[in-house]
Amino acid sequence: MVGKRGRVIGRIAPGIVGEVMLPVRGATEAFYAYPAADEVIEVGTPVVVVEFDPPRTVYVARAI
Amino acid sequence: MFWTYLITGAIALVVLLLMFRMVWRVAEPNEALIISGLGAHSSQEQINETLGFKIVVGRGTAVLPGFQTVRRLPLDIRATPLTVTCVSSQGIPLHIKGVTAYKVGDDYGSIANAARRFLEQSDEEVKNTIHELFAGHLRAIVGSTTVEEMLHDRETLTTNIRGSLAGDMEKLGLVVDSLQIQEIDDESGYIKNLGRPQAAAVEAAARIAQAERDREATEREQVAAAAKAAAVRQSSIAQAGYQAEVDQANSKASQSGPLAEALARQEVVVAETETAKLNASLAEKQLESSVLKPADAEAYKQRTLANAARDAQIASAEAQAREVTLRGEAQAKATELNGKAEALAVQAKAMAEAAGIKARAEALATNTDAVVAQQLAEAYPEIVRAAASSFEKVGNMVVLNGAQGIEDTLVKTITMGGSGFALAKQLIDSLSTNNEKPTLEAVPDENTRA
Numbered sequence: 076m077v078g079k080r081g082r083v084i085g086r087i088a089p090g091i092v093g094e095v096m097l098p099v100r101g102a103t104e105a106f107y108a109y110p111a112a113d114e115v116i117e118v119g120t121p122v123v124v125v126e127f128d129p130p131r132t133v134y135v136a137r138a139i
Numbered sequence: 140m141f142w143t144y145l146i147t148g149a150i151a152l153v154v155l156l157l158m159f160r161m162v163w164r165v166a167e168p169n170e171a172l173i174i175s176g177l178g179a180h181s182s183q184e185q186i187n188e189t190l191g192f193k194i195v196v197g198r199g200t201a202v203l204p205g206f207q208t209v210r211r212l213p214l215d216i217r218a219t220p221l222t223v224t225c226v227s228s229q230g231i232p233l234h235i236k237g238v239t240a241y242k243v244g245d246d247y248g249s250i251a252n253a254a255r256r257f258l259e260q261s262d263e264e265v266k267n268t269i270h271e272l273f274a275g276h277l278r279a280i281v282g283s284t285t286v287e288e289m290l291h292d293r294e295t296l297t298t299n300i301r302g303s304l305a306g307d308m309e310k311l312g313l314v315v316d317s318l319q320i321q322e323i324d325d326e327s328g329y330i331k332n333l334g335r336p337q338a339a340a341v342e343a344a345a346r347i348a349q350a351e352r353d354r355e356a357t358e359r360e361q362v363a364a365a366a367k368a369a370a371v372r373q374s375s376i377a378q379a380g381y382q383a384e385v386d387q388a389n390s391k392a393s394q395s396g397p398l399a400e401a402l403a404r405q406e407v408v409v410a411e412t413e414t415a416k417l418n419a420s421l422a423e424k425q426l427e428s429s430v431l432k433p434a435d436a437e438a439y440k441q442r443t444l445a446n447a448a449r450d451a452q453i454a455s456a457e458a459q460a461r462e463v464t465l466r467g468e469a470q471a472k473a474t475e476l477n478g479k480a481e482a483l484a485v486q487a488k489a490m491a492e493a494a495g496i497k498a499r500a501e502a503l504a505t506n507t508d509a510v511v512a513q514q515l516a517e518a519y520p521e522i523v524r525a526a527a528s529s530f531e532k533v534g535n536m537v538v539l540n541g542a543q544g545i546e547d548t549l550v551k552t553i554t555m556g557g558s559g560f561a562l563a564k565q566l567i568d569s570l571s572t573n574n575e576k577p578t579l580e581a582v583p584d585e586n587t588r589a
Contacts, residue, residue, distance in 0.1 A: 085301055085533070099246055107305045107337070114500040119293075130248030131309050 076127035078137055087116040087135065095122055111136040122127070129132055165199035169215040172200060173254045176207030194250050212254050216242045217262070218404070219270045227286050231329050233417075235281060236322035239273050244314045252312025276303045288331065289323055294561060296320070320339040 079097050087093030087110050095108040110116060111125040111134040126134035166172040175192035200211045221237040243253040257265050280299045281289065300318050307317055311363075313420055323330065 085298055091298055092305045093298075094301060103247065105316075107301070107309075120559050129243055130252070130312070131314065132305075 077124050079124045081122055083116050083118050083120045085119055089113045106131050106133045108133050108135050157412045162201045162205055163199055164202050164209050167193050171196045171250050173210045173212055174202055174207050179207050193246050214243050216240055219266050221273055223274045223277045225281045229282055229285055231286055231325055234324040237320040239311050240316040242445050244312055249312035285341055329481045341551050
């Protein structure tokens, strides 16, 4: 899961729960996302998974 | 022998198939097989820690009957309608209607969590549990949001919902595919009042615009109607003019017959007049010849005669006049001489008379009575005659005291003449001697004295 690239579909910011779509199991699924560094990532930004907390939580960072 | 083997083989095959059917389970894509029992552990590749049961997704597996049990956990989507009565952060009571779509997560951790909780429960029970859970979460979310935010800012609402549900959903092994709020109702009319100012403004603008356009349209309509009326008027006037011309031509045409007739008659009359004129001149000429010319001749004759007569008369008159003039001159001369002589005579007479009057006056002055009586006696017949003649005029005389009266009347008439003389005497007396004689006194009436 770590290193997978996804897209933000729910705004990610410190203090609130965001959502990202990640390609997994042949399709995309939604995961709860938190920012790895304290930053605000708006909807539609490509991100990369930095850390994975099973079953449904990921820590993401902006994918440059 | 052969058939026995065949039948035995067939039966064996069937038995094998049946046994296979009893043992082999295939997981459909939307379900997970949960197998627990003898040797049912998850393989290393799936999860580190042993689950205590085997999860099979998307393939078939053999299940030892008696030693292992298999359950199917449906992984398909489940939808629950939410009907929640709650209060917003402003304290406004709301009825929220929504729907939530959720499913068991597809990863093994979620399946394991869900299997442990929901495997034996029916759909209905699961739904109820989930409904209560979500309603509580929604109440919490609504209680921290204002109505305006709920209406206008869906993104924030979704984020809040997600934040609220994330922990619980992970615990349950569920995944919320979508949570949508379909209706937000409030009994106090707060939401309706939110929209009222805008609605009123738009309605007012619409009415104003409508009234404006209506006014414009009516103005244009009336202008067009006025133009139409003007055009109609023009056409009517023109038509009336043409109609008048037509009527005039018609009447002229209808009059042409009588007109021609009248003209013809006029010519006839003119001709007749001419004839009459000629007749008259003929008569005139005739008269001329029959009457005028002889008359003229006669007149000429008479005139000439008259002229001659006049000349003769003039001559005679002249002669007479000459004669008269001469005679007159002679007479005048004679008269002149006569007159002169007469004048001398009269003068002498007058002188004599004057002397006589003077003598008489002298006599009157001395003896007036005698002179007056003499005069009276001289003039008496004339006086009586005058008195008598005065009675000539009288037509009807009534005397009241008989013969005496007549006599009295005569005497009165005479005396009137006499009293005139008495008056004359008085006057002469006064003239001749102013001092001696007294003034005039009234002449007494003979009758009263008598």
